[in-house]
Amino acid sequence: MQMVPPDFDRMFGALADHTRRDILRRAIDSEEGVAELATHYPMSFAAVQKHIAVLERAGLVTKHQVGRRKVVRSNVEGLRVARRLLGQYEELWRGRIDRMTQLVNEYTREADQ
Amino acid sequence: MQMVPPDFDRMFGALADHTRRDILRRAIDSEEGVAELATHYPMSFAAVQKHIAVLERAGLVTKHQVGRRKVVRSNVEGLRVARRLLGQYEELWRGRIDRMTQLVNEYTREADQ
DNA sequence: ACTTGATACAACCGTATGGTTGTATTTCGA
DNA sequence: TCGAAATACAACCATACGGTTGTATCAAGT
Numbered sequence: 116m117q118m119v120p121p122d123f124d125r126m127f128g129a130l131a132d133h134t135r136r137d138i139l140r141r142a143i144d145s146e147e148g149v150a151e152l153a154t155h156y157p158m159s160f161a162a163v164q165k166h167i168a169v170l171e172r173a174g175l176v177t178k179h180q181v182g183r184r185k186v187v188r189s190n191v192e193g194l195r196v197a198r199r200l201l202g203q204y205e206e207l208w209r210g211r212i213d214r215m216t217q218l219v220n221e222y223t224r225e226a227d228q
Numbered sequence: 229m230q231m232v233p234p235d236f237d238r239m240f241g242a243l244a245d246h247t248r249r250d251i252l253r254r255a256i257d258s259e260e261g262v263a264e265l266a267t268h269y270p271m272s273f274a275a276v277q278k279h280i281a282v283l284e285r286a287g288l289v290t291k292h293q294v295g296r297r298k299v300v301r302s303n304v305e306g307l308r309v310a311r312r313l314l315g316q317y318e319e320l321w322r323g324r325i326d327r328m329t330q331l332v333n334e335y336t337r338e339a340d341q
Numbered sequence: 342a343c344t345t346g347a348t349a350c351a352a353c354c355g356t357a358t359g360g361t362t363g364t365a366t367t368t369c370g371a
Numbered sequence: 372t373c374g375a376a377a378t379a380c381a382a383c384c385a386t387a388c389g390g391t392t393g394t395a396t397c398a399a400g401t
Binding site: 247282293 | 388398
Binding site: 123124125126127128130131132133136139140143144189191194195197198201202204205207208210211 | 304321
């Protein structure tokens, strides 16, 4: 299994569409084929097919042959990678707050003396 | 302060660009004006301006007049909202795993009797 | 008041994106 | 083996996106 580096442009790009997020949600808690998924949306089969392809390229879902159809499964690891990046940004923020707090503390201690 | 419902299309769309993620990162741990930010990227001032506008519409940064320029500040709450959604998807996944595990348990218990 | 620095915004251009329809290709069931 | 179901893919269209240049606004400093 080849571990490609996460492509955040594709990941967030894939998540930036309501239909695709809904497909992802469905893929998370059930196993439907492309045609079944397509029935849920007011657009052509081919359009849904393309959305699934986008999610697949982003590493958020995979397709598996089951009988005569292909079942779409979510790839949680992809979600984790994306969430982790956002977490890092928030961590960066915390770090900055800490630095500021420390500066203020040093300053007030100096003023105390 | 008016609390608008989060627009995930815009949020993830804003995050789906390397330059914008970098601007966000910079906005998180320093305070730079639009012009200063623009110096870091191999593109025109106007292009960077547009990227910042996208981040702003997505609720990920805000602009504040400071002296004669406008400083770009990150809005961590926006990041949190986005990360939380991803967390909910992962939670959904855990829920499904739990249901499957329980099914298996009930099945094997039945077989035990 | 005038100049200058910093930002905003409009118009334009090429390419990507989200949708469509139509035509293969594959695989199961009779 | 043949028909039909499920999927894939190409061609096309309208609109959005990321970039450009040019012009306008707006606040500071002299």
